[in-house]
Each structure stands twice: as structure tokens, then as C-alpha cells.
Amino acid sequence: MNAVQPLLEVQEVRKAFPKPDGGELLVLEGVDLTVNEGEIVGLLGRSGSGKSTLLRLIAGLAQPSAGAVRFCGAPVAGPANGIAMVFQSFAIFPWLTVLENVALGLEALRIPAAEIRRRTLAAIDLIGLDGFESAYPRELSGGMRQRVGFARALVVHPNVLLMDEPFSALDVLTAETLRTDFLDLWCEGQMPIKGVVLVTHNIEEAVLMCDRILVFGSNPGRILSELRVKLPQPRNRLDPSFRALVERIYVEMTARPATAPARNELFPGLGIGTVLPRVSSNLLSGLMETVAASPFNGTADLPKIASDLQMEIDELFPVAETLQMMRFAEVAGGDIRLTDTGLAFANAPLDERKRIFSRQLLNYVPLAAHIRRVLDERPSRSARRSRFFDELEDYMSEESAEQTLRAIVSLSRYAEAFAYDDENATFSLDNPT
Amino acid sequence: MSTRVQPFGFLRSLVTRWDLIALVMVIGLVAFLGDASRGLLGPVAKLQTSTLSLDPHHLPEYAARTTLRMFAALIVSLLFTFTYATWAAKSPRAGRILVPLLDILQSVPILGFISITVVFFMSLAPGKVLGAEFAAIFAIFTSQAWNMAFSFYQSLRTVPAELNEAADSFHLSPWMKFWQLEVPFALPALIWNTMMSLSGGWFFVVASESISVGHTNITLPGIGSYIATAIEQRNLHAIGWAILTMFIVILAYDQLIFRPLVAWVDGLRFEQDPSGHQPRSWALTVMRRSRLVSAVTAAFYALVRWTSFTAGAGRRRGGAAAGPSAGYQDMIGFALLVAAVALALWHIIRVLLAHTAVAEILQVSGLAALTMLRVFVLIALASVVWVPVGVWVGLRPRIMEIVQPVAQFLAAFPANLLFPLAVYAIVNWQLNPEIWLSPLMILGTQWYILFNVIAGAGAIPGELRYAAQNFNVRGWLWWRKVALPAVFPFYVTGAITASGGSWNAAIVAELATWGQRQVQAHGIGAYIARATAAGDFHRVVLGIATMSVFIVLINRFFWRPLYYFAERRFRLG
Numbered sequence A: 001m002n003a004v005q006p007l008l009e010v011q012e013v014r015k016a017f018p019k020p021d022g023g024e025l026l027v028l029e030g031v032d033l034t035v036n037e038g039e040i041v042g043l044l045g046r047s048g049s050g051k052s053t054l055l056r057l058i059a060g061l062a063q064p065s066a067g068a069v070r071f072c073g074a075p076v077a078g079p080a081n082g083i084a085m086v087f088q089s090f091a092i093f094p095w096l097t098v099l100e101n102v103a104l105g106l107e108a109l110r111i112p113a114a115e116i117r118r119r120t121l122a123a124i125d126l127i128g129l130d131g132f133e134s135a136y137p138r139e140l141s142g143g144m145r146q147r148v149g150f151a152r153a154l155v156v157h158p159n160v161l162l163m164d165e166p167f168s169a170l171d172v173l174t175a176e177t178l179r180t181d182f183l184d185l186w187c188e189g190q191m192p193i194k195g196v197v198l199v200t201h202n203i204e205e206a207v208l209m210c211d212r213i214l215v216f217g218s219n220p221g222r223i224l225s226e227l228r229v230k231l232p233q234p235r236n237r238l239d240p241s242f243r244a245l246v247e248r249i250y251v252e253m254t255a256r257p258a259t260a261p262a263r264n265e266l267f268p269g270l271g272i273g274t275v276l277p278r279v280s281s282n283l284l285s286g287l288m289e290t291v292a293a294s295p296f297n298g299t300a301d302l303p304k305i306a307s308d309l310q311m312e313i314d315e316l317f318p319v320a321e322t323l324q325m326m327r328f329a330e331v332a333g334g335d336i337r338l339t340d341t342g343l344a345f346a347n348a349p350l351d352e353r354k355r356i357f358s359r360q361l362l363n364y365v366p367l368a369a370h371i372r373r374v375l376d377e378r379p380s381r382s383a384r385r386s387r388f389f390d391e392l393e394d395y396m397s398e399e400s401a402e403q404t405l406r407a408i409v410s411l412s413r414y415a416e417a418f419a420y421d422d423e424n425a426t427f428s429l430d431n432p433t
Numbered sequence B: 001m002s003t004r005v006q007p008f009g010f011l012r013s014l015v016t017r018w019d020l021i022a023l024v025m026v027i028g029l030v031a032f033l034g035d036a037s038r039g040l041l042g043p044v045a046k047l048q049t050s051t052l053s054l055d056p057h058h059l060p061e062y063a064a065r066t067t068l069r070m071f072a073a074l075i076v077s078l079l080f081t082f083t084y085a086t087w088a089a090k091s092p093r094a095g096r097i098l099v100p101l102l103d104i105l106q107s108v109p110i111l112g113f114i115s116i117t118v119v120f121f122m123s124l125a126p127g128k129v130l131g132a133e134f135a136a137i138f139a140i141f142t143s144q145a146w147n148m149a150f151s152f153y154q155s156l157r158t159v160p161a162e163l164n165e166a167a168d169s170f171h172l173s174p175w176m177k178f179w180q181l182e183v184p185f186a187l188p189a190l191i192w193n194t195m196m197s198l199s200g201g202w203f204f205v206v207a208s209e210s211i212s213v214g215h216t217n218i219t220l221p222g223i224g225s226y227i228a229t230a231i232e233q234r235n236l237h238a239i240g241w242a243i244l245t246m247f248i249v250i251l252a253y254d255q256l257i258f259r260p261l262v263a264w265v266d267g268l269r270f271e272q273d274p275s276g277h278q279p280r281s282w283a284l285t286v287m288r289r290s291r292l293v294s295a296v297t298a299a300f301y302a303l304v305r306w307t308s309f310t311a312g313a314g315r316r317r318g319g320a321a322a323g324p325s326a327g328y329q330d331m332i333g334f335a336l337l338v339a340a341v342a343l344a345l346w347h348i349i350r351v352l353l354a355h356t357a358v359a360e361i362l363q364v365s366g367l368a369a370l371t372m373l374r375v376f377v378l379i380a381l382a383s384v385v386w387v388p389v390g391v392w393v394g395l396r397p398r399i400m401e402i403v404q405p406v407a408q409f410l411a412a413f414p415a416n417l418l419f420p421l422a423v424y425a426i427v428n429w430q431l432n433p434e435i436w437l438s439p440l441m442i443l444g445t446q447w448y449i450l451f452n453v454i455a456g457a458g459a460i461p462g463e464l465r466y467a468a469q470n471f472n473v474r475g476w477l478w479w480r481k482v483a484l485p486a487v488f489p490f491y492v493t494g495a496i497t498a499s500g501g502s503w504n505a506a507i508v509a510e511l512a513t514w515g516q517r518q519v520q521a522h523g524i525g526a527y528i529a530r531a532t533a534a535g536d537f538h539r540v541v542l543g544i545a546t547m548s549v550f551i552v553l554i555n556r557f558f559w560r561p562l563y564y565f566a567e568r569r570f571r572l573g
Helices: A051-059 A098-108 A113-126 A142-155 A172-187 A203-209 A240-259 A281-292 A302-309 A313-325 A340-347 A350-364 A366-377 A385-393 A398-415 B017-044 B056-090 B092-106 B110-124 B129-157 B161-169 B174-208 B223-232 B236-266 B282-289 B291-310 B324-353 B358-394 B397-412 B419-429 B438-443 B446-458 B462-470 B475-509 B524-534 B537-570
Strands: A008-018 A024-035 A039-044 A066-071 A083-086 A160-164 A195-200 A212-217 A222-228 A299-301 A329-332 A335-338 A382-384 A419-421 A426-428 B210-213 B216-219 B511-514 B517-520
Touching (some): A024 A051, A024 A222, A039 A051, A039 A203, A051 A066, A051 A083, A051 A160, A051 A195, A051 B161, A083 A142, A098 A113, A098 A142, A098 B174, A113 A142, A142 A172, A195 A203, A203 A240, A240 A302, A281 A299, A281 A335, A281 A340, A281 A398, A299 A302, A302 A313, A302 A335, A313 A329, A335 A340, A340 A350, A350 A398, A366 A382, A366 A385, A366 A398, A366 A426, A385 A426, A398 A419, B017 B092, B017 B324, B017 B537, B056 B092, B056 B129, B056 B223, B056 B236, B092 B324, B092 B537, B110 B129, B110 B174, B110 B524, B110 B537, B129 B174, B161 B174, B174 B223, B174 B236, B174 B475, B210 B223, B210 B524, B216 B223, B223 B419, B236 B282, B236 B397, B236 B419, B324 B537, B358 B397, B358 B438, B358 B446, B358 B475, B358 B524, B358 B537, B397 B446, B419 B438, B438 B475, B462 B475, B475 B511, B475 B524, B511 B524, B524 B537
Parallel strands (some): A039 A212, A083 A160, A160 A195
Antiparallel strands (some): A008 A024, A008 A066, A299 A335, A382 A426, B210 B216, B511 B517
């Protein structure tokens, strides 16, 4: 084999899905990536950044709209032999025993029964599932189920292992055990695999496991930056250089909105076409209170607050960004800093809070302002939801429009800026009767 | 029993043009069959069938034959399900018409259809009983297949994406994927639906064994014919024996097949967290310990493996679209569709419209409206009775354990076996048939309301009930704010099934006979029954078509909106 040939090559890949109205939804654009032998490469990003889609392109489960995916030099056109995948929800078959689940991939390859049995038992042994061979998945804990997922992937002797957030459905302790076990096997070279691609939204997990980390941005999904992790295995989370790397990634990931307002290119500022995350008003005020109080006193380090509040970036970032959008806070350099309005909100009683919240909402969230304006102009003081839904659909997918409207309903209810009646799907200025 | 039957599945919009196309095609098909059968009636009339003996000693044999018909139909239904539903799910293009077609077919009243199919099938095997057997099996098939196909289609469409991806990334061939992923995933819902359809099927198997078309009497040996003969000879004793036999047959079916299967399939569920109540069955435990049964299942698995091993290689096409040929196929499909619709329309015009005056169509619609009134009044009455009872029972686990299976059992029992008793009473006491024949329509179907409400009340979370107690919510307020909203989605599901069943029952309930005496009510059921007895196929077709249209409209504009409203507003969790 050619020593310089990379295991996996992804070149100029673009992926778009058709929309019902004939347009297309761009999910990935201009993605380049190489995976060499002996590497664990992490794809780190928030949900909606297209990292899972990229993993499926590599797996051959979907085809790119443009660009090329090559595995050992050959183009990937369908699930390739030599690439195996571990899934977030485990994706093991509940009606098969552990043994049958692991053997399934070998049966599909038409390997003789005796050989299947030998290899299956070996994989079960390797991954620490001894004694569970005849158990059904429903009898297993989440950690054991994911071990079945790993054994099933390893038994086909793949060159590349693809992992789609394999630990995110597990509790903290179990996830850590599985990570450590996996890294031990990897470092001792006990597994047949030559390279790993790991999709994750957990920054510490990426720094703990990967040799290289690609940070993804959203709308459309693309690679923002690449970091090499040179710390020796096993890594220590408390090691200052480990912490420094984590901090650096937080900075990278929070720097984006300030430097690259890519998704708003069509509109000056934040137009009504902005996709709003669904964030509860409890989380918004909760985060403001936490940051306002000691020990943070108005400015907090995001990694610190994430670990204090036990929040993943997928949960924390939308809250922080909503605060930023409403000018309650500024997020930059891995820090969140409350504005004067944010501080005032945190220290105000409930009535005053609602007044402040309503003002910020109508001033800085264009969709809220838009809905309010339409309601004000109409003699009936009410408007159908579908009117705004259709408008949003010009800018975003149906799903995002749904989410954005739900978000605006929730925010405006808290602010008492306008009312929404779900039964009739109507916005109005009425007070609830 | 936690599996819910979803009556409408994926069909969310009220009426699409595909529904209209499907409606035209189905009515066209009925018209075609009716017309074809009319021409065939002559030769069939020469067929002689042996008369039945009313000696109770023959009943076991008759029961066995009735049961055999049932299971023959089941096998055909399964074949239909695996092919039709898979086709509809795998080909979005075909699914566009196949799914509405299923929905319309569901609304065709099976009992009205039997006379047509009997003649049709007998003409295929002239002079032999086989044709009548086919017709009976076909009738039962139509009572099972649509439902099962719907369930399977829904399951195929909801296989979790990651399981699909896992199967693909581990190179399972389509054949292997079907047996190792799709069928096991669909099985719990399919088995539940099959068992419910089988339960409902007893009604039709009994009704389809003894048919009179014009001057032809077709009698197949079975419990249904036994009853028919007993009615003819006014033999109450024989009727009693038949009811007892049916009771035993259903009990055996319930204990030896229904319950074991439902308990077994509970283990296959995809939702992996065991939910409190798990169905149990003594028969399943016995079978699990039996060597014979495990040998059979092992052989089946080996067969699946072996076919997977030998069937076409696991090679799959890349995701690339079929390109130019896709447009080509679209055109052929479109041309076929246009041809089918044109043919259907031609038959409708030739058979239905050319022979019937507008006045008759109006008259039939009026009769259908009368029957509709009956169905709604009866459902309302049954609801007033069974909803409170169901809630009361559902909140008491001890009583529920006894009553729930009994209600399911009663739903399976073919109520038409009891009709003679009612007719006897009406004739004897000179009651008004317009009113007193009506309850027969809901005799067998009211239990669906009861056992669904029981299930709903049983599913009210304990904490909600404690909360109501804690805040002293009692009396009418408790019914209004707690019990009724909580069971409402379940109630709607039950009422939909009951309503559909009642329309079908109207055909046998609105015109009843006891020896030489006939009592009848005004309604479309009696219209179809009379036309059948007279061998007047134009009127049979007109009656069926009108009833189908009524059922479709009621489903679309009443039950379906109500169902989604209930799901949205009142579904807990």
C-alpha cells in the first residue's frame, strides 16, 4: 500500500436538500477533509452544522451534491466495505440477541457460519460483553447497548470507524468509562481499525479523544478551523494545556457571530429570516441571574459556566446567543458579559422584568417587531399564523420556520408582547379571556 | 394491551385529488364486477348444494370448516399485506394512489359485496363449491386485508432512520433488510391489527356462508349456514347449539392464538423500556417450553437466514436517481392511471347511471341518510352507556383485568348469530321494526367503545388522579375536567371502529327473517339486502356505491377531524 495515500479524502463537498417549493436547503458547502492512518479526527460543532450529514456522506449512506468522497483512493458510492459506523441511538435491533446483533454484519457478507461465530465471539470478548451473548437489548443498560454497537462495528474488521456522537445518549459516568475503554483498545492497537472519525458537540470529549479537531460552523455547514491536539494519551482533563485547548475552542466557537454574519448576508442586520432557537424564558433569566451573581459578577467564562451548570454547548450556546440577540449580553472570546440592560433585568422584580424583556424583544428581534406591527395595523388586531409561516418559508426550511415561530410564541408570551391562540392558530393583541 | 390502532395513519388532508381518483376506481370496479356477475348468474343457478343437517353432532365439523376459511383468508391477507404495503411504502410514486385506494376500499361494505363476488367466483369454477368457498374467503379477506396493509405500511414508513442506516452500512441486502429489520419492526402493530381484524372477521365468515342471490341458494357447510338453516326451519334449539359452539370457538381462538401472539410480540417492541403492564398468556408459556414449537421457529429463522444467504447479492445501487428512465416510468404510470380512471368512469356510467333514474339515486341517498341517522343515534346511545362504565372499570385494575378481555371477546363474537332471537322477539311482540331492528346494528360493535374507554381510563397517570383528589375535584367537575378529556382519544378510536362496523351490520340488520316472516326497516342496508335477494345487480351496485360514498364522507368530514382534534388536545404524554 502506498504510504502517503490517506485513508479518507473529502474534497470540495457540497450537500443540499431540495425544498418543497423548488428551492434548496444548503447543508454543507466547500468541505475538505483528510483522515490519515492512525488518526482520530473529530468533527465538532453544534446541531445543524452538518457534521452528521458529512459523516453519512463518508459512510456512503448519502451522496454529495457536488465534490468527492474517496476511501483508500476509490470513490465512495454506497456503503463501502471497510467503513463501519457507531450510532448515537445505538441502532441495535431489539429483536436480536447481543450475539445475533454482532453477527448481523458478517451474515450480510456471506461468511461461513463457523467463521462468523469465531469472529463474533472474539469481538464480544474484546469489547467486554462476555456473558451477555444471549441477552436481548432491552435487558441491557445504555452503556452495554452501545458496547454492542461497537462490537458490531468492529467485527467486520473495518479500516475506518465512523462514530456519530456515540456517547451523547449515555450518562456522564458511563460515557467516560466507554471513552476510556475505547482509547485503551485504540492505543494498544487491539482493534483492526486504522482511522476514526468522531462527530461530537462535546468540546472536552473532542480534546480528550482526537488527534485533530475540525470546528464546524452553521448555515451553511462548513469547517471554520482546524486544531491539532498534540497532548499524549492518556490525557488529563485537569492538565493546564488541556484546559487551554478547551478554552481556545470556546473562543473559536463564540467568535463566529461577530466576525462572520454569513447567514444574514441577504439582509442588513438580523432580518426576520433569522432562525430562532427554542429557548425557554426560564433559561434566559436563569443564565442572566447566574452571570449577574457572584462569583461571576456580570462576566463569566463559558467553559466554567458550562461545567457549573452541567450544560452541553448545544444547550448553552442557544441561550447565550438569544441573550446576545436581545442585547442582554455580549458573547465573545469564550466569555459572556451582561450588558447594563441584562444587569438591570437580573436585579428587577417580575413586573419590571417583563417590561424590559418586552422592550428588548420588540426592539431587537425583527420577527417579533414585524408581527407586532402587522397586528397594530389591522383593525381586527389579529393575524393568522400561516401568514407569518409562509413569509418565513421564503428564508428557511419548513422545520426551521416551525421552530422559529414556536420560539417567538414562547418569547412573546413571556413578554406579554402579543398573544397566540393555538386552537385557531392566530396571533392577536387580545388579553387572554 | 398498549398497542393503539391508528385509524387514519398518514392521511392528514381532508380530500385530495388522489382520493377522488381512488373513489372512482373502486366504484368502477364494483360496477364492473356487478355487471359481470349479472351475466353469469344464469349458469350458476343450476348449481345444487347439499342441505345442511341441524344435528348438533355435525357442529364440530362445521366449526372447523368455518375456522379453516378464516385462516385461509388470513394467509391471503398476509401475502397481500407484504406485497401491496411494501410496494406503497417503497415507491412514493405508486404510494400516492395505493394509499388512498386502501382507504376507499376500507369503506366498501363487505356484506353488500358478497353476493356479487359469490357469483363472480363461482363462474370461475363453474358447478363447483370451490367458487363459493373462494367468495367466502374473499369476503373475509376484504374484512382483514386493508387494515393489515395499512398497519404494515405505517410501520414501514416509521422504521427509525438510524436502524435503516445501520442496516445499509452493514450491507444488508433488501431481502435481508425486509426480514431482519422491517418485518420484525412492523410485527407488534401488524399482529395486533391482524388479531383485531380476525376477531371482526367472524361476523363476515358467518354471514358469507349462506347467500341467496335471486333464486340461487348457496350454502357452504359451516356455522353460518347452520344458523341460516335453523332460521329457515325456525329451530331455536339448533340456534342455541350454534351460539354455544361459536362461543367455544372464539374462546379457543382468544386463548390459544390471540393472547399468546400478543404476549409474544410484546417482546419485539422497539421501545425498549418496559412499560408497566405486559400482556401475559398461559398458552405462550406452554408453547415456549414445547420442543416442537421451538423446532418450528428455529426452522423458520434458518429459512430466513438461508434465503438471505442465497438471495441476490448484497449489492445495492448507489443513491443516484434512475435518471432519464424515471420520467419515462412516470409517463407510463400516468397513462395507466388515466386508462384505469377512464375505464372505471365508463363502467360507472354504463352500469349505474344509464340504468337508474336520478330519482332513484336521490331515493337511495335518502335511505343512506336514514341509516346514517341510526348509526349516529346508536353510537351516541352506546357512548352514554359505555363511557361511564368504561371509566369506572378502567380505574379499578382488579375489575379491569376481568372486564377488558370479556369486552374484547364480545367484540369478536359474531353478533349476527343473535339476530334470530331479536327477530323472534320483534315478531312475537309486534314491535316497530324501524326502531327495534336498529339496536342489532350496534350489538356487536358497541364493545369497541367499551374496551377502548377502559384502556384509556387505565392509562390515566396515577399522579393526575391524585392531583384531582388532592384538589377535591369531584362529581360532574371531575368527569368534565379529568375523566372525559383523558379518555377522549381512546373513545374516538373506539367509536370510529364501532361506526364502521355498524354500517356493515346494517345490511344484515335492517332486513331480518324468521322462517317465512320478514321484518324490515327503511334504510340503505335493507335496500341492498332486498336487491341481493332479487338478484338485481344494478341496485346492489348502486346501494354499495352510495353507502361507500357516505362512509368515506363521514370519515373525512367527521371522524378524521375529530380524531386529530382528540390527538392534539387530549393525548396524554
